[in-house]
Amino acid sequence: MKPGKPADRSVGTMKEPHLTPDEIVLWAEGLLPAVRALHLAQCAECFVPAERERVLFVQLSRLEHLAPSRGFAERVMERVRIPTPSGGHERR
Numbered sequence: 001m002k003p004g005k006p007a008d009r010s011v012g013t014m015k016e017p018h019l020t021p022d023e024i025v026l027w028a029e030g031l032l033p034a035v036r037a038l039h040l041a042q043c044a045e046c047f048v049p050a051e052r053e054r055v056l057f058v059q060l061s062r063l064e065h066l067a068p069s070r071g072f073a074e075r076v077m078e079r080v081r082i083p084t085p086s087g088g089h090e091r092r
C-alpha cells in the first residue's frame, strides 16, 4: 500500500487512476486487464496516448513481419554456396 491518497471505496470504478505508460504499452499489446481497459474507454486523457502507442505497435509488428528473420542471411548463403571448382588441385 502506498501512503498518501485515501482510497474512496464508495466511488468504485469512477475514480480509477490514469493508465501508466507501462499499462498503455500493455493495452497496445492486448494484454491489459479488462478493468483498466474499461478506464481507457471512458477517459480521453488516457485514450489519446494509448491510441498513438497502439498505432506505433501495429507499425512495428508490420516491420517485424516484413523484415527477414534472424539467420535468414545465413540460410540463404548456405543454399547459394558456390561449388568449389574441382579439378586442377586434386591430390592423389
Ligand SMILES: [Zn+2]
Residues within 6 Å of the ligand: 017, 018, 019, 039, 043, 044, 045, 046, 047
Ligand atoms: Zn485516464
